[in-house]
Amino acid sequence: MNDGSGFFVPAWVPEGARRYLAHTEAGHSIRELARVAGCHASTVLRQIRKVELRRDDPLVDAALQNLATSHCQPRQKPSPTDMQWESDPRAESEQPVDKAMFDHEAARVLRRLCETGAVLAVAEDMDKAVVVRDSGPAGNTRTAVVAAAIAQALALNDWISCDKPGRICRYRITAAGRAALGQLLAEAENRARRAREDGLAEAQAGFTGPAGRAEMERPGQAPGRRKMRYGMAESPLAALARRKDRDGKPFLADDLVRAGERLREDFELAQIGPNVTQSWDGFLAGKSGGDRRRDPLSSGSSTARDRVTRALSDLGPGLSEVALRCCCYLEGLELAEKHLGWSARSGKIVLRIALQRLKRHYEMASEADAMIG
Known part of the structure; x- marks a missing residue:
């Protein structure tokens, strides 16, 4: 934002859009911007023209309008040398979408859009967008709900694109979006x-003897050693739903797939990821509810986390673990069978039973909600 001392925009805004806003909203000339950036004026001109041509996209246009309204209305024109292109700490609290929130939501949405047949649908004048996946003759399955601000940021970064804008726009992930997803997942894993x-170093500091250190360093005992498997193209449920049983019918009915996707959506909305999977392993082992500590981004996720807890509690031991591994952790059936010590090709039968129980749980929960009031 511009408070007279500088020109501030969120850190997730791409470079071309920053210069476009600085030129069209803050009134800086192309030569000024090029001099500050240390590049040729023609480079800045091409970036500005490219952004201008993309304003036919409803999400891109809305993103630029919102940024211009909230960050780029100058009361006093700053000098080019004072312009700052990263988030200002003073403006961070006023930003509707900060960098950490954007990265987290972008990874969640882009993972969904990588699934076969998935699109992000946006209707006019709606504050939410949805990710739906083509389920064939059974219709479409909703797999995620996306805030409009996040959808606009994804489009502005050219991570999603729409071929034919209309009353309902359908966006698909781009090559740049797939590359960005890989980088976001790698950064999350590094964190x-x-x-x-x-945490391991702190725990080891409390052990004074070599026996204690050896206990902490034993392979398999350190938290988070299990490697998660994220499906970039489709989830294990989607792959299993394509299979046919001996009668030629889909092995997983569409309502069972929806039940599994609903569990995964709640899992993701609860801001649960590899950094806290150990708490859910403790829950499945019969411990009380797992670790309730959350980061600031997950402070509003208690409702979704409680829904996951109730669903897994209703499934019980065994069924809850295979549902958690295949629906939420996105482990393949072979890997889940290996972890659980089951015989080969038995996992899909148990998973189908778990999804049937899960479907019944959600139906009973819906009936209970309908009876209230």
Whole structure:
């Protein structure tokens, strides 16, 4: 934002859009921007023209309008040397979408859009968008709900694109979006690994003898050693739903897939990831509810976490673990069977039973909600 001392925009805004806003909203000339950036004026001109051509996209246009309204209305034109292109600490609290929130939501949404047949649908004048996946003759399955501000930021970064804008726009992930997803997941894994290493170092500091250190360093005992498997193209449920049983019918009916996707959506809304999977392992082992500590981004996720807890509690031991591994952790059936010590090809039968119980749980929960009032 511009408070007279500088020109501030959120850190997730791409470079071309920053210069476009500085030129069209703050009134800086192209030569000024090029001099500050240390590049040729023609480079800045091409970036500005590229952004201008993309304003036919409803999400891109809305993102630029919102940024211009909230961050780029100058009371006093700053000098080019005072312009700052990263988030200002004073403006961070006023930003509707900060960098950490954007990265987290972008990873969640882009993972969904990587699934086969998935699109992000946006209707006019709606404050929410939805990710839906083509389920064939059974219709479409909703897999995620996205805030409009997040959808606009994804489009502005060219991570999603719409071929034919209309009353309902359908966006698909771009090559840049797939590359960004890989980077976001790698950064999240690095943060989780650093947190685990810091926690392990603190725990080791409390052990004075070599026996204690050996206990903490034993392979398999350190938290987070299990490697998660994220499906970039489709979830294990989607792959299993394509299979046919001996009668030629889909092995998983569409309502069972929806039940599993609903559990995964609540899991993701609860801001649960590899950094806290150990707490859910404790829950499945019969401990009380797992670790309730959350980061600031997950402070409003208690309702979704409680829904996951109730669903897993209703499934009980065994069924809850295979549902958690395949629906939420996105582990393949072979990996889940290996972890659980089951025989080969038995996992899909148990998973189908778990999804049937899960479907019944959600139906009973809906009936209970309908009876209230």
